[in-house]
Amino acid sequence: MSGTHIVIIDRARIAPAWRDLGGIGRLLIGRMLRWVAGRAALVATHPYPIDIPVDEREDRTREAREKASTQRTWQSLGFEPFREDLWVMQPHLSAHDDAVERLETAFGRYL
Incomplete structure (x- = not known):
């Protein structure tokens, strides 16, 4: 493990x-x-x-669907579930860099 800091998003x-x-x-x-x-x-x-309005969060089906979508996004960037709803990513491992490189390749003609 490299680094000594923790970044909280x-x-x-x-x-x-x-x-x-x-x-x-x-x-x-x-x-x-x-x-x-x-x-x-x-x-x-x-x-x-975070874009679900507070008064609409009682719709558990919508919340679950959008939460799963949000989690897939973070997972695709190298984050993994750690405990309860806390997800972590270790920048010194290649998962994050590999994910970003795949996205850069996919959008390469536009960048």
């Missing part, structure tokens, strides 16, 4: 115009993490769909 919001474009939001998050967490020992987050 409180929120990551992608503007609606950048969503559902085949991974461009993930690429933006992945690149940001390279910049912010490159020397961290661990990155932690609680993947939750």
Whole structure:
């Protein structure tokens, strides 16, 4: 393990115009993490769909569907479930870099 710091991601919001474009939001998050967490020992987050209005969170089916989608996004960036709803990524392992490189290759003609 390299690094001595832990980065905690409180929120990551992608503007609606950048969503559902085949991974461009993930690429933006992945690149940001390279910049912010490159020397961290661990990155932690609680993947939750923050865009569900509070008064609509009682719709458990919608919440579960959107939560699963949010978790798949973080998993595709090298995060893994750790405990309860806490997910972690170790930047010194190749999972994150490999994920970002795949996204860069996929979007290479546009970058």
